[in-house]
Amino acid sequence: MQKIQAAITAVGGYVPDYILTNSELEKIVDTTDEWITTRTGIKERRILKGEGLGSSDIAVEAVKELLKKRKIGAEEIDLLICATTTPDLQFPATANIISDKAGLANAFGFDINAACSGFLFALNTGAQFIETGKYKKVIVVGVDKMSSILNYEDRATCIIFGDGGGAVLLEPNSEGYGIVDSVLKSDGSGRVHLHQKAGGSVKPATVETVMNKEHFVYQEGQTVFKFAVKNMADVAAQIMERNDLTAENVAWLVPHQANKRIIAATSDRMGLPEEKVMLNIERYGNTTNGTLPLCLWEYEKQLKKGDNIVLAAFGGGFTWGATYIKWAYDTN
Numbered sequence: 086m087q088k089i090q091a092a093i094t095a096v097g098g099y100v101p102d103y104i105l106t107n108s109e110l111e112k113i114v115d116t117t118d119e120w121i122t123t124r125t126g127i128k129e130r131r132i133l134k135g136e137g138l139g140s141s142d143i144a145v146e147a148v149k150e151l152l153k154k155r156k157i158g159a160e161e162i163d164l165l166i167c168a169t170t171t172p173d174l175q176f177p178a179t180a181n182i183i184s185d186k187a188g189l190a191n192a193f194g195f196d197i198n199a200a201c202s203g204f205l206f207a208l209n210t211g212a213q214f215i216e217t218g219k220y221k222k223v224i225v226v227g228v229d230k231m232s233s234i235l236n237y238e239d240r241a242t243c244i245i246f247g248d249g250g251g252a253v254l255l256e257p258n259s260e261g262y263g264i265v266d267s268v269l270k271s272d273g274s275g276r277v278h279l280h281q282k283a284g285g286s287v288k289p290a291t292v293e294t295v296m297n298k299e300h301f302v303y304q305e306g307q308t309v310f311k312f313a314v315k316n317m318a319d320v321a322a323q324i325m326e327r328n329d330l331t332a333e334n335v336a337w338l339v340p341h342q343a344n345k346r347i348i349a350a351t352s353d354r355m356g357l358p359e360e361k362v363m364l365n366i367e368r369y370g371n372t373t374n375g376t377l378p379l380c381l382w383e384y385e386k387q388l389k390k391g392d393n394i395v396l397a398a399f400g401g402g403f404t405w406g407a408t409y410i411k412w413a414y415d416t417n
């Protein structure tokens with residue numbers, strides 16, 4: 086009997102309406118459209134404006150779209166896993182808030198924090214619940230409101246990130262479609278190069294931490310860049326090798342959208358031409374956990390049943406990984 090695989094059967098996504106362009110950023114920090122474009126590939130990013138709105142509000146839109154597309158009721162969902170670095174609250178989990186707001190009355194939920202690799206790790210976690218046969222419908226969300234932890238006086242970080250997120254539905258498949266293989270890695274010694282200094286149990290929030298701007302993203306860009314280029318390409322190559330994937334039989338690379346140059350290094354290593362690489366960094370920047378599902382959301386119509394797809398990510402932690410999926414459906 087063919088084993089049960091976890092297949093993505095629907096995708097939803099959402100980005101806020103407000104567009105923060107490079108030229109607007111030129112007025113806020115000492116930067117230029119030319120610098121941002123050539124160094125990162127980003128032209129604009131979305132920002133969630135409005136009092137009292139958080140990551141869950143982005144995710145709820147994605148989840149609702151997914152349910153509508155799959156024509157299923159919210160009460161049919163067994164589990165919702167949310168990958169986020171910007172939870173609504175320190176606790177409870179944002180997954181629970183999303184489930185409440187979207188009416189997932191029968192689902193349990195929890196969050197995963199693996200920075201920019203969070204969606205990939207959550208996808209693989211969700212897949213386990215399907216593969217065991219225990220659950221039939223699992224939603225995996227990747228979402229971030231990065232604007233909530235950005236210092237808009239720091240030109241090295243505020244130009245990179247944006248807000249947005251997406252969601253996928255996982256269901257059992259016994260015909261060979263779905264998640265086939267993964268390489269997932271983390272190395273905690275990399276934490277010094279990319280983190281948020283205060284607000285956790287080591288350094289709880291005080292007036293001083295706020296004054297010192299320690300609740301924002303801290304990143305040593307060049308160091309992170311070097312690790313990202315090497316590690317993301319390494320795992321992508323590894324997943325190809327051990328699954329007999331070639332530049333010809335891979336239909337798409339779905340890369341984390343952190344920097345166009347990191348993406349190019351990965352696709353070059355895989356030998357893939359540009360037209361096989363999903364890209365939306367120009368319009369959304371780095372939405373951290375949101376990048377991969379947002380790519381799937383935007384390219385969904387171009388995906389065909391049986392397509393070999395490689396997802397790859399690198400992020401704070403350090404965390405990184407690659408996942409090979411045999412796509413399970415034609416959109417029409």
Ligand code: UT7
Nearest residue numbers: 116117120124201240241244306307309310313343344400
């Ligand atoms: O998604 C999570 C993982 N994160 C990543 O993968 C990000 C990896 N890192 C990067 O993508 C890049 O390192 C950055 C885009 C963050 C920075 O690009 P870079 O080419 O590594 O620039 P740099 O940090 O080496 O800085 C080069 C110069 C510096 O000036 P000096 O010292 O050469 O005079 C910076 O001060 O560019 C300056 N600079 C800027 N200039 C204009 C830094 N940020 C800016 C800016 N506008 N926004």
